[in-house]
Amino acid sequence: MIITPDADVFEGRYPPDTSLPPSDEYGTDQTGYYGKSEHDLAIVQTANPKCVWSMIDGDDGFYVTSGFRVVNWQIYYISSEPRPDVEDDFEEYQLLEDEPE
Secondary structure, eight states: OOOOOHHHHHHHHBOOTTTTTBTTTTTGGGGEOSOOOOOOOHHHSSSSSGGEEEEEEEETTTEEEEEETTTTTTEEEBBBSOOOOOOOOOOEEEEEEEOOO
């Protein structure tokens, strides 16, 4: 499993898939991002599973994890580059860290 606090690492490694139709919820301003509408979910479900990422709100920040998740899920992201085929198929990146109290 890969965990990094650097969003630039994730975005550099997995740019958005610009060949897909735009999201109903995010339009062309947020290429690669898909929400909860039926239109958006249909696109996510037909994408290459190795290119699907789930953005979730975790206990200590906002994360993007590999695959199609539903728990704490906020947004789906579809990359143009698939995750590599490796034994540990799970990747996670911390995009935003919660401020300490």
